[in-house]
Amino acid sequence: MRVRWVAAAVVPAVVLTGCGSGSKGSGGSDGRVGVVASTNVYGDMVRQIGGSHVDVTSILSDPNVDPHGYESNAKNAAEVADAKLVVENGLGYDDFMKELTSSAQSRGQTVVTASKVLGVSGGDANPHLWYDVPRMPKVADAIASALSEIDSKNSADYRKNAAKFKKSLQPIDAVLQAIKAKDGGAKIAYTERVAGYLLTDAGLKLGIPAGFPQSVEDGDDPSPGDTLAFDKALQKRTVRALIYNSQVTDKQTDQLKQKATGAGVPLVAVTETMPSKSSSYQAWQLKQAKQLQAALEKSA
DSSP: OOOOBOBOOOOOOOOOOTTOOOOTTOOOTTOOEEEEEEEHHHHHHHHHHHGGGEEEEEEEOOTTBOGGGOOOOHHHHHHHHHOSEEEEOOTTTTTTHHHHHHHHHHTTOEEEEHHHHHTOOSTTSOOOGGGOGGGHHHHHHHHHHHHHHHOGGGHHHHHHHHHHHHHTTHHHHHHHHHHHHHHTTOEEEESSSTTHHHHHHTTOEEOSOTHHHHHHHHTOOOOHHHHHHHHHHHHTTOSSOEEEETTOBOHHHHHHHHHHHHHTOOEEEEOSSOOTTOSOHHHHHHHHHHHHHHHHHHTO
């Protein structure tokens, strides 16, 4: 079992009382719809689509916390209990939401699960769905529909904001199409499947054994054969870029980055969740797409 460094998600237990949780996503007397999202990625989407009519809480907003290992607590339970809408990813990425959403549905609250909206299933499916930018309009529509059912009087605003959100994804798609037109079929390497959908949408191919990033994602050591093939791909520059998850630090990733740098293979850092300094989901994804484009131009 390989050890990956992540900051521990230490949150003290919260005692539930009759006074309410005081959670940001609780909604309340101001008439806004309380929404809880599993991560700040979906929280930002809801914020943009809901506008002033929603009060959003994102359970995970710290980029140093590993969603795969996070365990929900009493505070999270209180936030979900007060919410009218819950938005999660599914596919095991945010497993901590299972119990919370089960309780929510039993109380008649609405739950939007991105994997179900997109029809993605299977134990081997890449769970980082928000990197599949061309398909995010479906998620936006699902969120708008859910908000409209909960708060019908503001349905027109939700639909309008969803349309604005979808239009704002066009610059990202334009960069992906430009990469595909110029470098479609080019091989790249990545330590994890975090940006896998983005790379596929850009027409790029994986130039290392798929078993390597899958092992990393599963928390296992890649096989010696996969590791050797990865090293050779960097040394011989059969890959045009190395994409790595900058939120995770481990010895093997550091070694691969050093080998890539030594061989002249450009590095592209991506993050699993939206950095706090990013102004929006779109700005974050556009920046990363442009960094990928620049790396490919450098290695041409």
